Amino acid sequence: MRSTVATKSRIPLYDEFQREKLRAAGRFNAQLMDFVRPHVLPGVTTNELDKLVHEYTLDHGHVPACLGYKKYPKSICTSVNEVICHGIPNDVPLHEGDIVNVDLTTVVDGWYGDQSETYLVGEVSDDAKRLTQLTFESMWIGIDAVKPGGRVIDIGSAILKFARKHRLAVVREFQGHGLGEEFHQEPAVPHYPEPSSFRDVIRPGMCFTVEPMLNLGTRKGVLNKADGWTVRTADGKLSAQFEHTVFVNEDGPEILTLTQDGPQRGHVFS
Numbered sequence: 001m002r003s004t005v006a007t008k009s010r011i012p013l014y015d016e017f018q019r020e021k022l023r024a025a026g027r028f029n030a031q032l033m034d035f036v037r038p039h040v041l042p043g044v045t046t047n048e049l050d051k052l053v054h055e056y057t058l059d060h061g062h063v064p065a066c067l068g069y070k071k072y073p074k075s076i077c078t079s080v081n082e083v084i085c086h087g088i089p090n091d092v093p094l095h096e097g098d099i100v101n102v103d104l105t106t107v108v109d110g111w112y113g114d115q116s117e118t119y120l121v122g123e124v125s126d127d128a129k130r131l132t133q134l135t136f137e138s139m140w141i142g143i144d145a146v147k148p149g150g151r152v153i154d155i156g157s158a159i160l161k162f163a164r165k166h167r168l169a170v171v172r173e174f175q176g177h178g179l180g181e182e183f184h185q186e187p188a189v190p191h192y193p194e195p196s197s198f199r200d201v202i203r204p205g206m207c208f209t210v211e212p213m214l215n216l217g218t219r220k221g222v223l224n225k226a227d228g229w230t231v232r233t234a235d236g237k238l239s240a241q242f243e244h245t246v247f248v249n250e251d252g253p254e255i256l257t258l259t260q261d262g263p264q265r266g267h268v269f270s
């Protein structure tokens with residue numbers, strides 16, 4: 001017999017008041033990305049970027065979400081070249097020709113905003129530029145697959161199809177995620193057509209990230225056991241990533257982490 005008790009959705013749905021909270025968190029996080037962007041230059045260390053972000057966040061009365069999360073030691077992730085994700089800032093200067101993903105997450109009044117950009121450090125190789133360009137485009141292709149009434153699997157299907165067309169590999173071990181008053185929650189947002197995401201119907205009120213990681217070589221990663229965080233490509237080839245936080249409205253996705261000065265949809269990296 002069907003219960004008359006309303007069942008709570010496994011995936012949180014947010015009302016207008018909560019959406020405003022998420023908007024504020026996304027807006028600050030994007031402002032933070034705009035603040036740090038001019039500092040991502042050859043010769044700067046990732047520790048210096050971490051310090052800048054940390055202090056700006058505290059100065060504005062907010063909290064860096066990464067610091068202390070599962071004992072993560074820094075306020076941001078900086079993933080250079082073959083690092084897929086969760087690179088820990090250090091004292092090594094960025095070098096002309098590097099690509100570096102800067103991933104920022106902030107807690108604003110208890111609500112999370114999460115985004116990342118891959119930066120070209122000075123002049124980079126054609127391969128690095130192409131990977132960064134196509135990874136950026138794949139994020140937009142994923143976001144365009146977010147349709148109320150559609151399914152979460154559609155996002156991964158669209159991204160994998162695009163990556164395959166360009167002979168790029170899609171990382172599977174790390175996925176997008178719901179966020180709200182928690183850093184990582186339902187739904188999981190795989191960037192490939194994971195069958196278990198077929199059950200997840202996309203509904204107005206959901207909030208999650210789309211954050212594809214694409215590789216020039218193998219999709220496989222290897223965790224650095226010494227630091228417990230850094231994940232590198234198994235073959236040492238380049239990896240890139242972009243991330244936005246997206247809220248699902250009745251008429252489609254609203255991107256909560258749009259920057260003023262960063263690459264916009266359609267940007268050409270040069």
Ligand code: MF3
Pocket residue numbers: 065066067069070072076077086103104105114211229243
């Ligand atoms: N910001 C990352 C994400 O997109 C998570 C970083 S967790 C950390 O989900 F602990 F490594 F910071």
Ligand code: CO
Pocket residue numbers: 114115176177209211243
């Ligand atoms: Co994320």
Ligand code: CO
Pocket residue numbers: 103104105114115116243
């Ligand atoms: Co992130």
